[in-house]
Structures are given as structure tokens and as C-alpha cells.
Amino acid sequence: VVLLGDVVEMRQGPLRDALAEASRVLSALDSVLPSEVSVVLVPGNHDHHLLDGWRARRAASAKPSQLSLDERVDWASGEPLARLAEALSPGRLEVRYPGVWLRDDVYATHGHYLDRHTTVPMSERLGAGAMSRLLGLRPEEARLPDDYEAVLGPMYAWIHTLAQVEVPGWNGPTGLSMRVWRALGGGAGAGGGLDVAARRVALSLGFLVAIEGLNMAGFGPLRADLSMSELRRAGTRAFGQVLDALEIRAAHAIFGHTHRAGPLAGDDQAEWVAPGGTLLHNTGCWVSDDFAGAAPATSPYRPGFCMWVHDDGPPALVNLLDEVPGELSAPTARDAATGRDPERPGQPARA
Numbered sequence: 001v002v003l004l005g006d007v008v009e010m011r012q013g014p015l016r017d018a019l020a021e022a023s024r025v026l027s028a029l030d031s032v033l034p035s036e037v038s039v040v041l042v043p044g045n046h047d048h049h050l051l052d053g054w055r056a057r058r059a060a061s062a063k064p065s066q067l068s069l070d071e072r073v074d075w076a077s078g079e080p081l082a083r084l085a086e087a088l089s090p091g092r093l094e095v096r097y098p099g100v101w102l103r104d105d106v107y108a109t110h111g112h113y114l115d116r117h118t119t120v121p122m123s124e125r126l127g128a129g130a131m132s133r134l135l136g137l138r139p140e141e142a143r144l145p146d147d148y149e150a151v152l153g154p155m156y157a158w159i160h161t162l163a164q165v166e167v168p169g170w171n172g173p174t175g176l177s178m179r180v181w182r183a184l185g186g187g188a189g190a191g192g193g194l195d196v197a198a199r200r201v202a203l204s205l206g207f208l209v210a211i212e213g214l215n216m217a218g219f220g221p222l223r224a225d226l227s228m229s230e231l232r233r234a235g236t237r238a239f240g241q242v243l244d245a246l247e248i249r250a251a252h253a254i255f256g257h258t259h260r261a262g263p264l265a266g267d268d269q270a271e272w273v274a275p276g277g278t279l280l281h282n283t284g285c286w287v288s289d290d291f292a293g294a295a296p297a298t299s300p301y302r303p304g305f306c307m308w309v310h311d312d313g314p315p316a317l318v319n320l321l322d323e324v325p326g327e328l329s330a331p332t333a334r335d336a337a338t339g340r341d342p343e344r345p346g347q348p349a350r351a
């Protein structure tokens with residue numbers, strides 16, 4: 001079982017609370033997993049702090065190497081990862097970063113590196129733009145995972161510090177991204193039919209001037225379009241740029257950072273192909289009133305999505321919460337190869 005990032009929500013409060021919550025979930029997971037199944041955790045942006053001990057040990061070694069695309073992360077007793085491993089025991093925990101090769105042709109990563117490239121002006125993109133500008137590291141010049149860590153790491157550390165302090169009268173960095181998103185007029189109640197409303201707000205003169213100013217100041221490129229369709233397109237486009245920059249020549253690449261599961265039936269399949277030909281897959285899995293919209297039961301942002309990766313064939317996207325209780329079963333490789341059932345968007349074809 002691969003847990004593809006942001007598994008531990010470390011931004012809503014102090015570390016002790018985050019670890020206590022995560023431990024309960026991992027213990028529950030261990031209680032239902034067969035003993036031969038190990039759990040692979042791949043940290044993302046919200047749980048980037050899990051890597052700190054490992055990173056410090058690397059930095060203290062005589063000659064730390066550049067991060068490869070798939071590093072094995074270790075931990076020492078007392079560190080947050082040790083707490084998570086303990087919660088999962090007797091199950092086995094493996095930690096890989098920044099991604100994991102699931103097959104020779106399937107690469108999976110949380111996908112937060114795309115925040116260097118996306119044109120949607122959300123808070124972490126703006127932070128990445130500011131850091132790029134400060135360091136003189138242009139997003140199009142990124143070639144290695146360390147290029148992304150240099151720009152994004154300081155922002156993650158800053159947000160992590162904010163989550164640990166208690167300032168009277170201040171509720172911390174909780175929902176920072178969503179606050180900025182709402183302030184900019186994003187979503188406007190969400191749902192495809194309200195795209196027009198979102199665009200109307202977004203196209204207000206002040207917003208356009210602000211985006212143009214950010215572009216001129218070297219924070220960009222950013223676009224003044226906060227519609228749900230542009231949010232989806234910007235995510236796959238930016239993830240394709242990460243694959244290109246890091247020369248990830250996989251047939252399939254799986255990510256989840258932008259929360260929009262896909263490709264689903266009815267999607268423009270061309271949006272889910274990177275320039276190099278890699279097919280993109282998003283596990284989705286996040287819940288938010290801002291994104292789930294008026295029809296949360298069918299929203300591509302609803303929770304419960306996961307992906308089955310077999311020994312061959314394309315990864316198959318399913319929604320575990322849509323399954324009839326008692327009927328939950330893994331699709332076969334043959335189901336996966338035949339693609340998705342048009343009658344049940346997002347579901348694999350079933351015998």
C-alpha cells in the first residue's frame with residue numbers, strides 16, 4: 001500500500017497532535033492489512049517535516065549526494081517516522097522520497113514539485129515564485145530534485161514552524177492556501193456551472209493588475225484564471241513540466257497533490273498526457289467544501305479515490321467509497337487494460 005503524500009497533516013497544529021491522529025489511522029490500517037503487505041509512505045508538502053532527521057544525517061555525512069528520484073529514507077529512535085512505524089507495527093513501513101518507482105514504467109510522487117510551475121496564483125505557488133526570485137533559480141532551469149527542494153523546502157519549514165507556535169489571538173497557518181484562494185475569488189462556490197461566477201470575480205481589474213505586477217516582478221508566469229477547469233488543466237500541465245525537468249521517462253506517472261482525481265470518463269484525455277508522452281494519473285483524495293461543490297457525491301474532488309497498479313497494464317482509478325459494502329474487490333489486470341467503464345465514471349470495468 002502506497003500512501004502518496006500529505007498522509008500526516010502537520011500544518012493544522014503542533015506535531016504531537018498530528019502524530020497522535022496519524023498513529024490512530026495507521027494502527028487501524030495495520031489491523032486490516034495482511035501481514036505480507038508493507039506500507040510505503042511518500043511524504044508530500046504537508047508532511048515534508050518527516051524527512052528532517054534523514055536530511056540532517058545526509059547533510060552531516062562526508063559527501064552528501066544529490067537526491068535521486070527514489071531515495072530510501074531512514075529514521076532514528078524518537079523521530080516522527082519512528083512514531084509512525086511503531087503505530088503501524090507489526091506491519092512494515094518503508095519511506096521513499098521524492099517518489100517511488102512502482103514498476104519500471106510507473107513512477108509515483110506526491111506532486112508538490114509542480115508548485116514551481118503551476119500558473120494558478122495560490123499561496124504555495126506565490127511562495128515558490130518569491131523564493132525563485134530571491135535565489136535567482138528560474139523554474140524552467142530546474143533539472144534535479146534538489147533544485148525543487150532549494151525553492152520549496154524553506155517555505156515548508158516556515159509553515160511548519162508557524163504550526164508549532166501559539167500566538168494569542170491567532171489561529172495559525174490553518175487553511176493558508178484556501179484563505180488565499182477564497183480571498184482571490186477562487187471557486188466562487190465551486191462546481192463547473194459556477195465557473196462563470198468565478199471568472200467574473202477573478203477578472204476584476206485589481207486582480208488582473210496584481211497578477212500582471214507579479215509577472216513583471218519575476219514571480220510568474222501566473223494566469224488570472226481561477227476557474228475549476230483551469231485549476232485542473234494547470235495541475236496536469238505543471239506536473240508534466242516536472243516530469244520533463246527531471247527526465248522521468250515513465251509510461252505512467254501518478255500524483256495527487258492537486259486533489260482532482262483523473263482521468264475520469266468524460267475528461268479530455270489529451271489533458272492527461274505529458275509532452276513527453278507519459279500518461280498522467282491523479283489519485284485525488286481530499287475533501288473541501290470549496291472544491292466538492294454542489295454535488296459532492298459525484299465530484300472529482302470527493303474522497304475515496306485510489307489506484308490499483310498491477311504487474312502490467314495501466315493503473316486503474318477506483319473510488320473505494322463508491323463501492324457497495326461487501327463487494328470491494330481489486331480489478332484484475334485485464335479490467336485495467338480494458339480501461340474505464342463509461343457507465344460508472346472513474347470505475348474500472350467489472351465482470
Ligand SMILES: [Mn+2]
Binds near residue numbers: 046
Ligand atoms: Mn499536497
